[in-house]
Amino acid sequence: MCDLSDSIQITIPAVSQHLHKLKDCNLIQSQRQTIFYSLKQISYIFLSLCLNALQL
Template sequence: MLERVIEVDKAAHILKLLGDQKRLTMLKLMDNHACCVCDFVKIFQISQPAVSQHLRKLKDLGLVYEERRGQWIFYSIDKEHEYYSFVHLVLEQLPSQDDKFKKLEEEGIRTSCC
């Protein structure tokens, strides 16, 4: 992972995006897993359009990419992105969020796309 200097305005924009708890949690989850919109709908108990808006903001930055698997689209962090090392510094300070997936599985509500 290359350490890069980023401009203050870009850093401020990234930190503003990370300032939203849902987006920050999404990134933490996507740092280790490819996630479907339906995962986030169930985890956060918010609508699909709300999840899509959060993902769009992260995609607009270029940090998140999508991969189609059949009829489903999975989202992941682009670890090669020029700002990943900056974001990773924040993400590595956070506790694992994997328990959210485990809870869905235990409740039997993890969707079939996953």
């Protein structure tokens, strides 16, 4: 989370809250021990389409 927090310049607690909400929406998944978050395949496709529509 520290790397993500540094990259997008928000606090670690804010990153944690956002990741929790994405997980509740079933858009990301996590693995225990050291927690790794990754986009689910369908989320990646949806996100790609949204970003392409915004031309980012």
